[in-house]
Each structure stands twice: as structure tokens, then as C-alpha cells.
Amino acid sequence: MIRNLLVSISIMAFTSYSHAQESVPNVIPSLLNEFSPSTLSQEKQRKEFEWFREAAKPFKGKHIMVVSETLDTHKYESEVIAKAFTKLTGIHVVHELTGEDDVVKKIETQVRTGIHLYDAYINDSDLIGWHYRTGKVVNLTDYMTGEGKAVTLPSLDLKDFIGLSFTTGPDGKLYQLPDQQFANLYWYRKDWFDRPDLQQKFKAIYGYKLDVPVNWSAYEDIAQFFTIHVKELDGKKVYGHMDYGRKDPSLGWRFSDAWFSMAGAGDKGLPNGKPVDDWGVRVEGCTPVGASVERGGDMNGAAATYSVNKFIDWLNKYAPAEAKEMDFGTAGAVPSQGNIAQQMFWYTAFTAAMTKPNLPVTNADGTPKWRMAPSPKGAYWKSGVKLGYQDVGSWTLVKGTPPDNMKAAWLYAQFTVAKSVSLKKTLVGLTPIRESDINSAAMTKAAPKLGGLVEFYRSPARKRWTPTGTNIPDYPSMAPIWWKNIGAAIRGEVAVQSALDNMAQQADSILAQLAQKGMSKCTPKLNAKMPLAYWYGKGTAPFPKLVNEKPKGETQSYENSLKY
Amino acid sequence: MKTVSSISLFMCLLGSLPSYAAPKTYTLAFTANPPFSMTDNGRPQGIAINIVTALFEKAQLPYKLLEVPLVRAMVNAKNIDNYCAFPVQRAQNIETEYQWISPILITRSGLFARQNFKAELLTLSDAKKMTIGVLRGSGDAEYLRSFGFTIEEANNSAQNIDKLLANRFDLWATDVLSAQFFIKKRDPQAKIAKEVLTFRATLSSLACNMNMPKDDLIKLQEVLDNMIKDGVLQKLTATVQ
Numbered sequence: 001m002i003r004n005l006l007v008s009i010s011i012m013a014f015t016s017y018s019h020a021q022e023s024v025p026n027v028i029p030s031l032l033n034e035f036s037p038s039t040l041s042q043e044k045q046r047k048e049f050e051w052f053r054e055a056a057k058p059f060k061g062k063h064i065m066v067v068s069e070t071l072d073t074h075k076y077e078s079e080v081i082a083k084a085f086t087k088l089t090g091i092h093v094v095h096e097l098t099g100e101d102d103v104v105k106k107i108e109t110q111v112r113t114g115i116h117l118y119d120a121y122i123n124d125s126d127l128i129g130w131h132y133r134t135g136k137v138v139n140l141t142d143y144m145t146g147e148g149k150a151v152t153l154p155s156l157d158l159k160d161f162i163g164l165s166f167t168t169g170p171d172g173k174l175y176q177l178p179d180q181q182f183a184n185l186y187w188y189r190k191d192w193f194d195r196p197d198l199q200q201k202f203k204a205i206y207g208y209k210l211d212v213p214v215n216w217s218a219y220e221d222i223a224q225f226f227t228i229h230v231k232e233l234d235g236k237k238v239y240g241h242m243d244y245g246r247k248d249p250s251l252g253w254r255f256s257d258a259w260f261s262m263a264g265a266g267d268k269g270l271p272n273g274k275p276v277d278d279w280g281v282r283v284e285g286c287t288p289v290g291a292s293v294e295r296g297g298d299m300n301g302a303a304a305t306y307s308v309n310k311f312i313d314w315l316n317k318y319a320p321a322e323a324k325e326m327d328f329g330t331a332g333a334v335p336s337q338g339n340i341a342q343q344m345f346w347y348t349a350f351t352a353a354m355t356k357p358n359l360p361v362t363n364a365d366g367t368p369k370w371r372m373a374p375s376p377k378g379a380y381w382k383s384g385v386k387l388g389y390q391d392v393g394s395w396t397l398v399k400g401t402p403p404d405n406m407k408a409a410w411l412y413a414q415f416t417v418a419k420s421v422s423l424k425k426t427l428v429g430l431t432p433i434r435e436s437d438i439n440s441a442a443m444t445k446a447a448p449k450l451g452g453l454v455e456f457y458r459s460p461a462r463k464r465w466t467p468t469g470t471n472i473p474d475y476p477s478m479a480p481i482w483w484k485n486i487g488a489a490i491r492g493e494v495a496v497q498s499a500l501d502n503m504a505q506q507a508d509s510i511l512a513q514l515a516q517k518g519m520s521k522c523t524p525k526l527n528a529k530m531p532l533a534y535w536y537g538k539g540t541a542p543f544p545k546l547v548n549e550k551p552k553g554e555t556q557s558y559e560n561s562l563k564y
Numbered sequence: 565m566k567t568v569s570s571i572s573l574f575m576c577l578l579g580s581l582p583s584y585a586a587p588k589t590y591t592l593a594f595t596a597n598p599p600f601s602m603t604d605n606g607r608p609q610g611i612a613i614n615i616v617t618a619l620f621e622k623a624q625l626p627y628k629l630l631e632v633p634l635v636r637a638m639v640n641a642k643n644i645d646n647y648c649a650f651p652v653q654r655a656q657n658i659e660t661e662y663q664w665i666s667p668i669l670i671t672r673s674g675l676f677a678r679q680n681f682k683a684e685l686l687t688l689s690d691a692k693k694m695t696i697g698v699l700r701g702s703g704d705a706e707y708l709r710s711f712g713f714t715i716e717e718a719n720n721s722a723q724n725i726d727k728l729l730a731n732r733f734d735l736w737a738t739d740v741l742s743a744q745f746f747i748k749k750r751d752p753q754a755k756i757a758k759e760v761l762t763f764r765a766t767l768s769s770l771a772c773n774m775n776m777p778k779d780d781l782i783k784l785q786e787v788l789d790n791m792i793k794d795g796v797l798q799k800l801t802a803t804v805q
Contacts, residue, residue, distance in 0.1 A: 063762070065762070065765065067765075078687060078688070078689070079687055079688075079689040082686075082687055083686045083687050083690075086686050087686075092686070094687075094761075094762050094763060094764075095687070096763065096764045096765065097711075098764070099655070099656040100656075101656040101659065102654075102655070102656060105654065105666075105767060106765070106767065109666070109667055109670075109767060112789070113667075113789065113792045113793070114792075114793075115667075115670065115792065117670065117765055118765070247660050248656060248657065248659060248660055249656055249659055250656070327656075327657075483660075484660075487660070
């Protein structure tokens with residue numbers, strides 16, 4: 001009864017929306033025109049559209065509300081795809097755009113309180129461990145063959161989705177349907193790196209070639225080179241590094257999005273290290289057993305400490321001064337302004353914004369002056385450890401949503417990822433989800449202007465960029481400890497080691513609380529505290545501090561870097 | 565500044581307690597924002613007032629209510645111990661500055677138009693070429709500004725309904741409850757304006773000083789969760805409909 005509590009009490013009390021559905025002769029040609037190119041023939045596209053129209057008939061006139069973070073892909077969905085869906089089906093969709101943190105807060109509120117806020121969420125797959133364990137998110141595998149069978153697109157072709165393994169629970173069931181994907185990669189100004197004068201100067205100082213860095217030592221050298229030695233190019237101040245350091249939730253993602261594993265924390269294994277993953281959480285079977293090194297985790301281990309020290313060092317020495325007060329949103333556009341030489345950790349979600357004409361980083365013919373490549377690896381990294389992070393924003397249905405609303409929302413969700421629509425969406429937002437789109441002729445044609453995005457997604461190595469996995473039992477509770485503790489270290493309020501010790505202790509406390517409270521599946525159970533020698537003796541993470549955390553810098557050609 | 569104090573039952577009981585140190589009284593600052601919070605004949609009233617006072621009563625924490633402009637309430641809650649502001653839209657950019665008890669209210673925002681409005685709005689972007697009236701400093705104003713909409717700000721919602729009816733702008737963006745309140749105030753039949761598009765939902769919270777004792781924070785959140793489960797919030801909200 002309380003589900004519709006505060007929100008629905010007055011909703012639509014004053015509304016007088018018209019039924020916006022258009023007639024078949026009008027709407028389908030306009031949809032074929034908008035969603036072009038497609039990997040489907042026009043005939044098959046037409047059939048998919050007709051299927052949606054037919055399946056939606058019982059829900060004609062219904063209003064549904066969905067929410068996602070604000071990315072180019074979701075903007076296209078909110079402005080174009082939602083409208084097309086309404087015209088086709090008569091189901092009115094409000095596709096709200098907001099900050100990622102707000103999306104997490106809202107789904108957490110709906111799950112925690114049972115209040116019906118939204119009919120569907122586009123929620124990062126990083127929450128899969130929580131979704132699976134709460135038992136409050138709809139198991140899509142069962143839904144598609146059960147209650148939702150009549151509203152499940154026969155040509156959805158799940159096998160075509162490249163991120164399905166990230167949205168599948170330990171029980172093999174699908175809990176989320178991928179809507180957009182992007183990775184964090186290395187970004188650099190290839191035009192500057194190719195300049196003979198800069199090549200010569202770099203080699204004279206550092207003794208090796210200025211090129212794509214293989215390790216963090218080379219990244220650091222290149223950062224120092226541009227900020228300290230080059231200083232200005234073409235009369236403009238340049239920097240060898242860019243990042244962001246404002247103490248806010250997006251700072252946490254910057255770290256929980258695999259930063260520790262890029263440094264070499266955790267163990268080998270894909271999609272996440274076993275027994276210790278890229279958050280530094282140790283897992284036995286599907287049971288999280290500890291985050292602190294005393295309990296066999298790696299959240300405050302040597303590699304984690306090294307990674308945060310490097311982050312702070314580079315931010316202070318080599319990035320623009322204002323970067324310290326920037327966040328995910330404000331920092332994203334900075335490299336496109338033309339004074340950044342490289343960025344270790346760059347979300348490819350910014351590709352669309354980086355390829356706009358007339359930018360200082362775009363050539364007159366529309367090709368980019370920059371390239372993306374695999375991020376360099378830290379001193380602790382070993383072959384077999386994940387290489388980076390991949391964000392998979394995915395459709396998520398919460399139990400308790402009124403059944404007809406859920407069905408209508410599920411139809412809209414599938415419409416946004418259907419083959420009829422997805423290639424065009426991919427070309428607009430550049431966050432591919434389907435193998436068929438990635439391998440399409442349209443993507444081949446677009447590739448020269450996308451700086452390596454298509455090459456990355458066509459490489460099987462993309463599987464080594466993975467999201468937070470199923471180990472994290474309560475993402476909404478555990479995510480804030482990252483920005484609160486590391487944010488304090490960045491501001492100098494606490495030493496790095498102390499910040500990470502506090503963070504690991506807080507993570508252990510949350511695991512202990514969950515253990516006490518119980519979860520529907522894979523409930524955490526804390527290990528006893530043991531001396532470090534005990535864990536070091538196991539041959540898995542945590543590993544002891546390296547004597548030399550700065551091996552010789554190593555670079556490689558862009559072409560070689562693409563071999564991953 | 566208007567000062568309105570409300571003595572809770574718990575505060576009265578405090579007088580009979582022995583020598584324990586009395587808990588400090590929380591200052592709960594609200595802004596005149598009908599129907600959520602307002603002062604009528606010297607008494608604080610409104611949906612948010614009802615909810616927050618019930619919350620502190622149930623948590624047995626002493627409090628006083630104070631009507632303060634929103635900006636000052638937020639600054640005070642940041643700088644003064646035992647000080648909270650409400651209702652505040654919890655947002656990423658201010659997340660780090662307060663301790664949050666949430667959600668005390670959940671509202672939906674919509675675009676409202678005159679009855680003779682003919683254009684069909686299927687998505688928010690359809691309103692891009694129109695001028696939208698908003699409440700200055702509101703979350704809706706910030707939201708629409710961030711997406712590049714043309715907005716015109718007024719100091720209170722009563723001005724906005726007047727401006728809408730006087731053709732001073734095309735649409736009025738506000739939460740549905742406020743719209744109902746002000747439209748009905750002007751026309752009990754509520755025929756003068758209509759909602760033409762819902763565009764977002766927001767969680768409103770109690771934003772408290774960072775030094776708030778952890779025990780109080782946990783207690784208030786637990787009490788709030790129970791109020792939601794028991795349907796108390798629903799009842800409190802309904803009384804103002």
C-alpha cells in the first residue's frame with residue numbers, strides 16, 4: 001500500500017496529455033528515417049516496429065517514468081527514442097536525466113523503502129552484487145519466459161550483447177539488460193607525440209622514445225616532460241596530465257572503477273580477480289570475507305597505497321591547478337580544449353564530445369589529433385589482472401513496480417536496444433552494446449574519426465576491461481567510503497595509508513553489518529584477522545610492498561598498443 | 565527573520581530528568597514554500613513541517629523550528645552544530661557538505677500551462693524553444709538551466725501562477741503539489757491551468773550539520789524508515805491535500 005506513498009498521490013491529477021500514438025502509415029516511415037543506418041534490412045526493421053506496436057496495445061495511454069545518468073547516449077534516448085516510442089505505441093515515456101549519484105540514491109530508496117518511484121532504471125552493472133543479494137530486482141531470465149513473455153521482443157538476440165556477462169548473477173540469471181557501455185582508456189595527443197622536436201627532446205632527457213606508455217613510470221615521465229620541460233606549445237601553456245580531485249561522489253568512481261587493479265592490486269582473473277578483486281575485497285565462492293589486509297583483502301595493501309600516492313603526486317605536480325576542484329562532469333571536457341598532452345584515465349563516454357568539429361583537438365578534415373589506447377600498468381600489475389574498467393549502464397526493473405507499468409517499461413527498454421534502433425544510437429552516443437553494431441559497415445566508416453574506439457571494441461581484449469563485479473554486496477553503502485576517505489587524503493587531511501586503513505576498516509564494518517542482517521544470497525562472512533605473513537604466504541593478494549615502485553619507463557607504438 | 569519555536573513533548577519531559585546532560589536542541593530551518601512549509605498566524609505548517617516534527621518527536625530529540633531564507637538555512641546548516649535545513653533536494657554537488665536524512669518527501673515536477681495551451685509536449689526537449697517560469701533557487705530552476713532551457717525566475721510561486729496567466733511566459737515548471745496548491749488557491753475548480761508534462765522526480769531530505777552525532781543520525785534515519793513502512797508519512801501528507 002505504501003508503494004505509491006508520496007509520489008503518486010497527486011501525479012497526473014492535472015494532466016491532460018493527449019494520446020500521442022500516430023497511425024502506422026505515418027509513424028513507421030518516420031522511424032525508418034530516424035533510425036538509419038541499421039544492421040537490419042528495412043523490412044526487418046519494419047517488422048520489429050510492428051511487433052512493438054502490437055505488443056504495446058494493452059498499455060496504450062499509459063504513462064511510465066524511467067531514469068538514467070546524463071550521457072550523450074541517454075540524451076538521445078530521452079529526446080528522440082522516447083518520442084519515437086510514444087508515437088509508435090501510445091505509451092508516454094518520461095525519460096529523466098540526472099546525475100549518476102542521484103540514480104543510485106533513487107534506486108536504493110525504491111529498494112529500501114518499497115516506494116514506487118520509477119518504472120525502470122538505467123543503472124550501472126556495478127550494482128549487480130547488491131541486486132543479486134537483495135532479491136528485490138527482477139530476474140530478467142525468468143521474467144522473459146514468464147510474466148513478461150508477451151512483451152519480450154522475439155528478435156532481442158541476447159547473444160549479440162557484448163556486456164551480458166557483466167549483468168548476470170552468480171546463479172547464471174540475467175538481472176540487467178545492457179543499454180550503453182564505455183571503458184576507461186589512455187588518451188593522448190598523437191600529433192604532439194609525433195613531433196620530431198618533442199621526440200628528440202624527450203629522448204635526450206629520459207633515454208627512450210616518446211610514445212604510448214606501457215607502464216606508470218613512462219606515464220609519469222611523459223607527464224613531467226610536458227608540464228615541466230615543454231611548458232608551452234604554440235604559445236599556449238600545456239600540461240602532461242589531467243584528472244580531477246574534488247571531494248564528491250564522482251571522485252569515488254574514479255577509484256572504485258578499477259584504479260587499484262590498474263596499479264596491480266588484487267588477483268588475476270576475469271571479469272574480476274579471484275580470490276581478491278579490484279576493490280580489494282576477498283571472496284570465497286560468492287561470499288565476501290574481508291577488505292582489509294588483516295582479513296585477506298587488498299583495499300589498504302601496498303598496491304592500493306602506491307596507486308593513491310601516484311594519483312595525488314601527479315595531480316599536484318602535473319595537472320592544471322584547477323583540476324583539484326573539478327569533478328567527473330567538469331573535468332571531462334578539459335582535454336578537448338587543447339592543452340592536455342595525455343590522460344591516464346579517460347572515459348570513452350566522452351568520445352562524442354571529443355569529436356565535435358572546430359575543437360582544438362580535431363583536424364580540419366574531422367579526424368582527431370588524439371588517440372585512445374590501453375592504459376599503462378602500475379608497478380604491481382601482472383599479466384592476467386584486469387586492465388581497466390568498463391561501465392555497463394543497464395536496464396533494471398525493481399520488484400513491486402505495478403505489473404503493467406513494468407511491462408510497458410520493459411517494452412521501452414527493449415526498444416532502446418533493439419537492432420532496429422541500436423546502430424543509430426551507437427553512432428550518436430558512441431557507447432556500443434551489440435557485436436553486430438560494432439562490426440557494421442557504418443562503424444568501419446566512422447572509425448577514422450573516432451580515435452581508436454572502434455578498434456578497441458573490435459578487439460577481443462576488450463573483455464579485459466570489466467565493471468565492478470558480483471563481489472560487492474552493497475554498492476550504495478560501500479561506494480561513499482571511497483570518496484570520503486581518498487578525498488580526505490587528496491586534501492591532505494589524512495595520510496594516504498591512514499585513509500586506506502580507515503576505508504578498509506569501514507568496508508569490513510559494512511560487511512559485518514550485512515553478515516549480521518543477512519542477505520537473500522551469498523551473505524558476507526568476515527574472516528578473522530590474521531598477521532600479514534599469513535596472507536602473504538598464500539601466494540595471492542595482498543602482496544608485500546615492492547622494493548622498487550618505479551621501474552624503467554617503457555613505451556610502444558600506437559599500432560603495437562592496439563594489439564593489447 | 566521570523567522565529568517560530570515549537571516545544572516538543574519530549575522537551576517538556578526533559579524538565580523532569582535528573583542530572584544527565586540535556587541533549588542539545590536541534591534548530592530545524594525551513595523556508596516559506598507552500599504547501600511544504602510556511603508560517604500561518606505564527607504557526608509553522610505544511611507537509612514537510614508535519615513530517616519533520618513527527619520525525620523528531622518519534623526520535624525523542626528536542627528541536628525548534630525557524631523560518632529562514634533557503635540560502636541562509638543552507639549556510640547555517642553547513643556551519644552551525646545542531647542545525648538542519650529542510651526540505652532540501654539532495655544533490656551530488658552538495659552531498660559532501662551535510663549529513664542527510666532521506667527521503668522526507670518525494671515530489672514530481674511538471675510543466676504547467678494555461679488551459680488553452682495547444683502544443684503537444686512528448687518530451688522535455690519539446691519545450692526548448694519556450695520560456696519557462698521557475699521559482700528562484702529551486703531544484704527545478706537549476707535542472708532546467710543545466711540543460712540549456714530559457715527560464716524566468718520569480719521569488720515565489722504565487723508570482724509564477726500570476727505570470728503564467730498573464731502570458732508572461734509559456735510554461736511554469738514546479739512540483740505537482742505546489743502547482744495544485746497555487747492553482748486551487750486561484751481557482752478552487754482548478755480550471756485555470758493544466759499539467760502538460762511530468763519531467764522528473766526528486767527526493768527531498770533533511771540536511772544537517774556534519775557534526776551531528778552519529779547516533780542521532782542513525783536514530784532519525786531508522787525512525788524515518790519506519791514511518792515510511794508504517795504509512796505515517798502518507799497520512800501526514802494526505803492531511804494537507
